[in-house]
Amino acid sequence: MSLTGDGGARSEAERQLAHAAARHREVLAASSQSGRSAAGDSSAAAAVTRGAALVTFALRRAVAAGIDVEDLASISGWDPGVIGEAVERGPAPVLPADLDAALVMRSEATLDAMAELDLLLRRISADVVDPDWAPAPADLDELRDLLDQRWREWRLRHGRRAAASG
Secondary structure, three states: OOOOOOHHHHHHHHHHHHHHHHHHHHHHHHHOOOOOOHHHHHHHHHHHHHHHHHHHHHHHHHHHOOOOHHHHHHHHOOOHHHHHHHHHHOOHHHOOOOOOHHHHHHHHHHHHHHHHHHHHHHHHHHHHOOOOOOOOHHHHHHHHHHHHHHHHHHHHHOOOOOOOOO
16 A cells, blocks of 8 residues: 555554554553563663654654644644654654663664665555556566565574564
8 A cells, every 4th residue: 555645545544653652652551660670671661662663653654644743643642743853853752761772773773774664665566556567467476475585584584483463
């Protein structure tokens, strides 16, 4: 699906943002509980950072779909000013001040990489639906199989064994 402002893209962007914001709130609530070990604190901080990065990514996709800041605030529960900062600067404005700076930097780098992957996938989608070039269904099947194979190989090289849910 292309996120270019059509009704379906807008609805999907709203759904993704609502889901990401809900997960982020859950992670924030869980991370505020005390009594964890140092490793647990580190894991909680990483989860909060990833959650904020996910919301920021969803906000950026929603902006690309043409959703205005007031609607973004209503969906996410975030202040419109914070939304603008997060879209422009990444998740840092919404992270607790006591988070490890290295985790924040990693989160921002992950967010940038996710945006680049998203851009690549959108470019592929736009290219294969270009009326001046219409690949055959078998060619698209070949592309899907190639991407799927490379994805699985890459995941294994980076230690991901189980399939992601979703």
